[in-house]
Structures are given as structure tokens and as C-alpha cells.
Amino acid sequence: xxxxxxxxNLMCTGCATKIEHALTKRPDIVSANFNFATQTMLLExxxxxxxxxxxxxxxALVDDIEDGVKVxxxxxxxTIQSPSLFKRHKLxxxxxxxxxxxxVLEGLFGLTRTNPLYWGAYVLASWRIGVAAYxxxxxxxxxxxxxxxxxxxxxxxFIDKPIEAFLVIVFYTVGEHLQQKAxxxxxxxxxxxxxxxxxxxxxxxxxAWVLKDPMGVVxxxxxxxxxxxxxxxxxxxxxxxxxxxxxxxxxxxxxQDVAVxxxxxxxxxxxxxxxEMRAMKPYEESMVAKIIDLIENAPTQKSKREQFITRFxxxxxxxxxxxxxxxxxxxxxxxxxxxNDYIFRAATFLVISCxxxxxxxxxxxxxxxxGAAARRGILxxxxxxxxxxxxxxxxxxxxxxxxxxxxFVVDGYTNYETLKMAAALEQYSTHPIAKSIVGALDTPPxxxxxVSENPGLGLQGDYRxxxxxxxxxxxxxxxxxxxxxxxxxxxxxxxxxxxxxxxxQIIIKDAIRESSVDAIHSLAKNRTILMLTGDxxxxxxxxxxxxGNIMYKPNLLPDEKIAAxxxxxxxxxxxxxxxxxxxxxxxxxxxxxVAMGQGSELAIDVADIIITDDELDTLVDAFSMAASTRRIxxxxxxxxxxxxFIFLILAGLxxxxxxxxxxxxxxxxxxxxxxxxxxxxxxxxxxx
Numbered sequence: 278x279x280x281x282x283x284x285x286n287l288m289c290t291g292c293a294t295k296i297e298h299a300l301t302k303r304p305d306i307v308s309a310n311f312n313f314a315t316q317t318m319l320l321e322x323x324x325x326x327x328x329x330x331x332x333x334x335x336x337a338l339v340d341d342i343e344d345g346v347k348v349x350x351x352x353x354x355x356t357i358q359s360p361s362l363f364k365r366h367k368l369x370x371x372x373x374x375x376x377x378x379x380x381v382l383e384g385l386f387g388l389t390r391t392n393p394l395y396w397g398a399y400v401l402a403s404w405r406i407g408v409a410a411y412x413x414x415x416x417x418x419x420x421x422x423x424x425x426x427x428x429x430x431x432x433x434x435f436i437d438k439p440i441e442a443f444l445v446i447v448f449y450t451v452g453e454h455l456q457q458k459a460x461x462x463x464x465x466x467x468x469x470x471x472x473x474x475x476x477x478x479x480x481x482x483x484x485a486w487v488l489k490d491p492m493g494v495v496x497x498x499x500x501x502x503x504x505x506x507x508x509x510x511x512x513x514x515x516x517x518x519x520x521x522x523x524x525x526x527x528x529x530x531x532x533q534d535v536a537v538x539x540x541x542x543x544x545x546x547x548x549x550x551x552x553e554m555r556a557m558k559p560y561e562e563s564m565v566a567k568i569i570d571l572i573e574n575a576p577t578q579k580s581k582r583e584q585f586i587t588r589f590x591x592x593x594x595x596x597x598x599x600x601x602x603x604x605x606x607x608x609x610x611x612x613x614x615x616x617n618d619y620i621f622r623a624a625t626f627l628v629i630s631c632x633x634x635x636x637x638x639x640x641x642x643x644x645x646x647x648g649a650a651a652r653r654g655i656l657x658x659x660x661x662x663x664x665x666x667x668x669x670x671x672x673x674x675x676x677x678x679x680x681x682x683x684x685f686v687v688d689g690y691t692n693y694e695t696l697k698m699a700a701a702l703e704q705y706s707t708h709p710i711a712k713s714i715v716g717a718l719d720t721p722p723x724x725x726x727x728v729s730e731n732p733g734l735g736l737q738g739d740y741r742x743x744x745x746x747x748x749x750x751x752x753x754x755x756x757x758x759x760x761x762x763x764x765x766x767x768x769x770x771x772x773x774x775x776x777x778x779x780x781x782q783i784i785i786k787d788a789i790r791e792s793s794v795d796a797i798h799s800l801a802k803n804r805t806i807l808m809l810t811g812d813x814x815x816x817x818x819x820x821x822x823x824x825g826n827i828m829y830k831p832n833l834l835p836d837e838k839i840a841a842x843x844x845x846x847x848x849x850x851x852x853x854x855x856x857x858x859x860x861x862x863x864x865x866x867x868x869x870x871v872a873m874g875q876g877s878e879l880a881i882d883v884a885d886i887i888i889t890d891d892e893l894d895t896l897v898d899a900f901s902m903a904a905s906t907r908r909i910x911x912x913x914x915x916x917x918x919x920x921x922f923i924f925l926i927l928a929g930l931x932x933x934x935x936x937x938x939x940x941x942x943x944x945x946x947x948x949x950x951x952x953x954x955x956x957x958x959x960x961x962x963x964x965x
Contacts (some may be wrong), residue, residue, distance in 0.1 A: 280328060281320045281351035282335060284311065288453060292343040292724035299338055305331070312640065317351065343406050361701055372402030377750070381460040395439040400873050402446045403423035403430060421629040422942075425598070429624035433935060436617040441935035445628060448936070452943025454662070474531050475543070475565060478509035491560040498556040504548045510543050511563040512554040518551030521678035523890075544568065564874075567881075568656060568889075580912055581664055582639060597630035597925070604929060617933060626928040629921060638913040638949035646906030654889040655873070655899045662885045665869055668849030672800055673842045673863070676707075676810035676820055676854035679873060680797075680893065681787040683856070691781025699773045699783055701725055702736040704746045710769060710785055731860065733811060733834050735771075740877035746774040750813050751832050753779075765815050773907055789823055796893035797824045800900075807845055809838045811859075835859045839866050854888075854896065856880055871896065902956075909956055 281558045287293055293311040293573065300309040301318065307321040320326075328350065336348040345365065379394030409423035428447055433442035434534035477489045479501040480491075485502055491509040493735075499515065502508055508521070518536040523545050532548065535541055541554060544565035560566055605623035609616045643660035650657055657663055677683050690696045696714070700722040703711035715722060725745075728738035734755070735748015746756060749882075750770060753760055758774045800806060808829040810817050817831035830841045842853060842863055853860075853867035857880060864870030865883040872884035873891045881887055888895045924941035 278322050278326070279325070280320045280322050280326065282320060282332070283316055283347075283349050283351055283353070284318050284339060285316050285347040285349070287311065287339070287343060287346045287537055288713045292413075296339055299342065300335070312644075342412055344405050344412070349952050355773065356500055364451060366454070369402045369447065372398040372400075372443075373447060375401065380887065382504060383724050392439075394466070395443065399430070399434060399439065399443055400445065402443060403427065403449070406446065406449070425594075425631060425677055429627040429673070432620050433622040436620055438621065438935070445939050447933045448939045449628075449943055452939070452947060455876045455943075456948050465647075475507050475509045475560075479506075480497070494556050494560055496556055496559060500556060501551065502554060503551045504547055504549065507565075508541050508543050508545050508547065508554070509563075509565075510556045510560050511558040512541055512543075512556045514539050514541060515553050515555050517550055517552035519547055519552050519907065521545040522548045568651070581661070582914065594630065597626065601626045601630070601697060602938070605651050622928055622931050625933050625935055625938040626925060627647045628935065629924045629928055629941040630935070631942045636912070637946060638953050639910055641950055642913060642953040644958065645953050646902060646909070649956045650899060650902045653896055653898050655902065656874075656887040656889065658885050659889075662869055663903045663906050665850050666852075666900055668905055669804065669869065669900075670849040671805045671847040671851040671852065673843050673845070673867070674806065674852075675788060675857065675860050676806050676817070677810060678856040679854055680793045680808065680820065680824065680889075681789050683709060683787060685710050685769070685785045685787050686788040687713055687717035688784045690717075690783040691773075695773050695781030697722060698740070698745050698775070698780070698784060699747045699771060701740060702728060702738050705737060705738075706730055713785060714771065714783060720821050744776055747771060747775070749811070749832075753817055765813065768816055768819075769812055789820060790893060792892045792894040795826055797827060799894075800899045801827070802824070805845060805847075807842070809841055809863075811838075835862055838863050842867070854893070856891075909953060913952055916952075917945055919951055956962040 284296070287296070295313055296318070297309040300306050300318070302377065305323050305326040307323065309321075310319045311317070332348060332350060338347055339346045374617075376398035379392045379398060382394065383392060403426075406423050406426055408428040413424050426445070430445050433439070433445070477488045478491045478494050479486050480489045480494060481487075481499040481790040483500070484760050489895065494510050500509065500512065504519075514535050514537050518534070520532040520534050521541060523533050523542075531711055533545070535552075542565075543560075544562040544655045570862040601623040604626060606619050607617045612619075617714040620649060640660075641943065643663060646663055647657050647660065674680055687696070690699075696718055697720075702725060703714045704722050705725070720799065723740060725740050728736055730736045731748070731752065734752035735746065737744065737746045738746075738955045744756065746753070748763065750760060750772065753772055753774065756774075756777070758779060759771075760779055762770055764770075764772075764782050766782075766784055769787065771783045771785060773780045773782070799805060806827045808817065808821055808824070808827055810820075810831055811833050812820075812831055814831045817829045821827050821829040833841060838859075842851070843866070845851065850868040852869040852871060853863050854871040854873075855861075855864055856873035860872075861880045861883050864872055864880055869886065870884045871886045871888060872880040874881065874887050874889035886899060888899070921941060924933055924938065928938065
């Protein structure tokens with residue numbers, strides 16, 4: 278069982294690791310994983326976990342490790358307000374006033390820099406950082422940014438550089454505040470891009486319309502949706518007609534006209550008339566809840582680059598502390614007269630060394646990329662899939678409902694008797710082709726005496742003493758029923774036999790999606806494209822020709838599709854795109870499984886990426902957005918490591934001031950975070 282808890286203002290990477298470790302020691306928590314981008318602690322808990330009672334306990338645990346972090350229920354994330362700037366940093370503000378007073382007194386009366394006002398101001402301004410450092414030492418953790426900052430600034434104070442020490446504390450505090458604001462801004466921007474939060478639902482209860490929390494809606498409830506309101510749960514229209522704005526789900530400003538009996542999706546907005554609907558799913562199983570959950574929790578599935586940064590930070594910080602210690606002690610041993618200079622160099626070295634820029638900006642880049650993609654109707658279930666898309670060199674595609682509309686229409690048949698008896702059998706199947714055949718008959722089909730279905734192939738049944746068979750060419754071959762070679766035509770061919778003798782055929786057409794041709798042209802660059810279908814050779818060949826003569830394999834059953842897909846040579850990752858129940862095994866089997874959002878729930882559940890608008894050209898956008906995200910991530914990694922490396926060398930040579938050091942720490946972090954946010958503010962989330 279997974280639970281989520283907000284830990285607001287937790288920016289210390291070492292502290293987050295300690296909190297995770299402390300939480301997993303509790304008997305009711307199996308694992309804990311903190312997401313810096315969403316400020317969410319993801320908990321895997323046992324049945325003994327009590328959410329309401331655990332919050333105070335967690336707050337006490339967090340307070341023992343890090344100061345100023347607010348712990349509250351995930352459901353309260355929209356209502357909890359952050360403390361004011363003065364309340365959070367009042368000691369720093371008072372310290373600044375006292376320090377300025379010290380400067381004035383020094384100028385007027387010539388007081389020395391050992392002025393107690395400087396020390397008082399320093400103690401006040403660094404109090405919160407000092408408390409955090411004390412907690413780290415008490416928890417036997419020497420390697421975090423608070424400890425580094427206190428050691429460095431205390432060293433500066435003792436070697437008579439109070440101005441430098443105090444400014445470092447002030448600028449560190451300002452930078453930390455800017456980091457928090459940047460992360461909060463990113464969360465707000467992503468919520469704005471995918472603003473699907475449903476505040477209430479109008480439910481018919483006790484002969485009156487009652488406002489309820491959407492979480493309280495159950496299957497079968499009757500709901501009223503007024504103009505301008507968002508559909509709260511998935512359901513169907515029971516009264517009235519209207520138009521729905523689907524842009525929040527698909528990324529396109531298109532309207533969907535709906536009437537009685539039509540299915541409607543949560544998250545869309547009623548822009549027409551008031552309607553009544555029946556809830557077909559509870560809120561937590563509806564599309565809107567799934568999308569919100571995907572966006573907010575996708576970053577918890579970390580990419581290889583994020584995993585690298587985590588491992589890098591664990592090794593990097595202890596190494597630089599040892600280097601700073603050697604930098605201060607070895608030269609001093611040979612030249613004691615310059616001890617203050619060597620200590621100051623080591624102090625600036627420590628200030629520079631904090632890996633915050635990497636640890637914050639890299640997850641935030643993925644979070645921004647996932648949010649920008651969601652705006653276009655592309656839902657990534659993990660940051661790792663953003664990375665993996667760069668290595669995709671094989672794409673397998675389902676035909677029906679993916680490359681084509683999936684709206685089957687009877688295009689022709691041998692004679693009326695063939696259509697009637699085929700419909701008599703197909704009325705017992707739920708397959709879209711079966712429904713199109715039954716729908717083409719202008720009278721109710723005869724009722725069969727008995728029927729058996731061979732899924733994916735066809736049906737067989739008895740009627741007035743005769744045995745009828747309807748199905749694909751492959752099904753007829755397995756039953757040794759001969760089909761004249763000349764009758765197979767372009768389109769989906771459904772054949773009918775009576776007592777194992779061929780009677781006639783029905784031709785079903787399914788138009789190719791308008792976006793498929795251009796999408797295939799774009800996707801085929803440097804990639805192998807293969808269409809996998811259960812359709813017969815002639816129809817598969819015709820569709821492949823219209824799409825630019827792509828590779829195809831026809832007459833495949835679901836298990837045969839997996840074998841065919843796995844047989845394709847690849848150097849990188851293999852992606853499969855489908856929409857139906859039969860596609861689900863292959864979507865799950867592929868390195869990256871992509872499901873069309875209007876497809877089966879099983880396909881959506883097992884997919885790694887969901888395309889909500891059902892158009893294949895949106896997958897092209899997904900590749901572009903993934904490339905932009907990877908580009909931003911690499912920029913931040915190279916920029917952060919490169920600048921820090923340069924400053925660390927200069928610090929070792931004594932060419933860096935404390936203010937330059939704080940820029941190399943906090944300044945670089947803020948720049949990297951702002952760079953990550955470009956993904957949100959750039960049109961379509963694509964950065965060239």
C-alpha cells in the first residue's frame with residue numbers, strides 16, 4: 278500500500294536521506310522515497326499504518342533532523358500556506374540590522390572587527406543553520422551543506438573576516454529561499470498546465486442535489502454537471518446534450534458533442550448545457566485521478582542520470598571535506614605564518630562544494646518535462662522513460678485503433694443471406710468487427726441454438742440443424758474449410774461457412790487516421806517501424822503501402838505478436854504502441870509500452886506512456902519533449918559540475934572570495950533551477 282506525505286521546505290539532500298532511513302526503521306513503513314521536485318515523501322506502508330496519527334510522529338522525527346520543514350497530509354497540499362518571509366527568517370533580518378549597527382559604530386568610533394555586535398549578528402543569522410548542523414552532528418552525519426556552511430563561516434570569523442562570514446550566511450539564506458520559491462513555482466506551473474483538480478460534485482441524494490467531495494462518489498450515483506463545471510468522474514450521459522472541452526486531457530482545444538448514452542471522461546469541462554450523468558467509476562479509478570497521480574508521482578521512478586547524481590553526491594561531499602582539511606593543514610605545517618590564508622582557502626572550498634545544484638535541478642528538470650508533456654496529452658509514468666526514449670530504435674505498432682480509426686464499417690458482402698447468418702453468430706461477440714456486422718443488418722439477427730467462440734479467430738454455432746462458421750481466413754484454415762483464392766480482397770475479410778462449405782464473405786473497412794502517415798514518416802527516421810496485426814495479408818499490405826511501405830507482419834495472434842516483436846534486431850530500446858486488450862501483453866513486454874488513451878483500461882494500466890488524444894503524431898511530440906528534457910538535464914549537469922570544478926581549483930589557489938564561493942554554491946543552483954523551468958515556459962515544452 279502506497280501513501281504520500283508532503284514535507285515542505287525540505288531542501289537538504291543529506292537530511293532527506295536521513296529522514297528516509299529513519300522512516301524505514303518504523304514497523305509500519307516498508308520503504309520511503311523523497312521527491313525534491315514535488316516535496317513529497319512516497320511511503321510503502323503496512324496495514325498497521327495510521328495516516329492521521331503518523332503525521333505528528335513524522336513531524337517530530339523531521340524536526341530532530343532538519344529545522345523549518347512542515348509535514349502534512351498529501352490531501353492538504355492545496356490548503357496549507359507557507360509561513361511569511363519575516364516569520365521564517367526573522368533572526369536573519371534582526372541579525373542584518375545588528376550587523377549594520379556594528380558597521381556604523383566601527384566607522385564612527387573606530388571599533389575593531391572583534392566588535393561583539395558582529396558576533397551577535399553572526400550568531401542570530403546563522404542560528405537556524407547552526408541548529409541544523411548540530412542535529413547533523415548528533416545524528417553522526419558530518420557531510421551536509423549546513424555543517425559545511427557553519428565550519429566555513431566560523432573559520433572566517435576566527436581569522437578576523439566577519440564581513441565575509443556574515444555575507445556568506447545572508448546570501449546562503451537568500452539563495453536557499455530562492456531555491457524553495459523556484460521549486461514551489463515549478464509545482465504551481467505544472468498544476469496550472471494540468472489543472473484537473475475537481476473541487477466538488479453535484480450528487481442526487483435524498484431527493485435533492487447535494488455538493489459532495491468527488492472522493493465520495495460511488496458507482497451508479499446520479500450527478501448534475503452545470504455549464505463551466507468539470508466532469509468529476511468517468512460516466513455516461515443520462516439526460517441532456519452538451520459539448521465538452523477536452524483540451525485538459527488531449528492538449529488540443531477541441532469540443533466533443535455528447536448526448537444520452539455517450540461515455541464522458543472526468544477532467545473535461547462542460548461548455549454547453551447542463552446534463553445529468555451516471556457515475557461508472559469512483560473518483561480514484563477515473564481518468565482525472567489517474568492523470569494527476571501520474572504527473573505528481575512519475576518523478577519517483579528515477580532516471581539513470583538521477584541515480585548517477587545520487588551516487589555522485591554520496592561520494593563527492595566526503596571527498597571535498599577531506600580535501601579541504603588537507604588544504605588547511607598540510608600547507609600550514611610547512612608555513613605556519615600563512616595559516617589564516619590556508620584556513621580561509623579551505624573555508625571557501627567548503628562553501629563551493631555543496632552539490633545542491635545537481636541534486637535539485639536534475640529531478641526538477643524531469644518534473645518540468647513531465648508536466649510540459651502532460652499539457653500536450655502525453656503522460657509519462659516515470660522519468661526513466663523520458664531518458665529511454667532517446668535510445669529507441671525499434672517501434673512496433675498495432676493497426677486497428679492505433680494506425681486506423683478503429684471504426685469498422687461493412688463495405689460489401691456476397692449476399693444478404695451471408696450477412697444475416699454472419700450477424701446471427703457475431704451478435705454473441707463483443708469485438709468491434711462483430712458489432713459492425715450486426716449493425717449492418719436491417720432486421721434483428723436470428724437466434725442461434727448454440728454458439729462457441731475462439732477469441733481472435735471466429736465463432737461457430739448451430740441453427741436449425743446446420744453448423745455455421747464465421748471468422749478469419751486463418752480460422753477457416755485451422756478447420757480445413759476451403760476458401761476460393763479469388764475472393765480475398767483489400768479490407769478485413771470475414772468469411773461464412775455452412776456445414777464446412779464456403780458460403781460467402783463480408784468486407785470490413787477501417788480508415789487510416791489522418792495523422793498516421795506524417796507521424797510514421799517522422800518516426801521512421803533512424804528507427805525500424807513494424808506493423809503487427811491479426812488482419813490478413815491483403816489488408817495489412819494495403820495499410821502498409823498507404824503508410825509508406827513500412828514493414829508488416831499479418832495474421833498474428835496475441836502471443837505470436839510478442840514473438841514477432843521480440844525477433845526484431847535492435848541496438849537500443851524497443852517501443853510498442855497499441856490500444857486494445859489484446860495489445861496489453863505486448864505493451865507490458867516492450868522496453869517502453871505506449872497506450873492510446875481511449876483504448877482499453879488494461880492497456881492503459883500496463884503502459885509506460887499514455888497518449889490521451891489517440892493521435893500518433895502526438896507520439897512524435899513525445900520524442901521531441903523527451904529530447905528537450907534530456908538536453909536540459911545534461912546542460913545542468915555539465916554546467917554545475919564544470920563551474921564548481923573551476924571554482925574549486927581557484928579556491929585551492931587562493932583566488933576566490935567568500936562571495937564568489939557563495940555564488941558558486943547558491944547562485945549556480947538558482948541558475949540551474951531556472952534553466953529547468955524553461956521546459957514549462959517554452960512553447961510545447963520543446964527546446965532546440
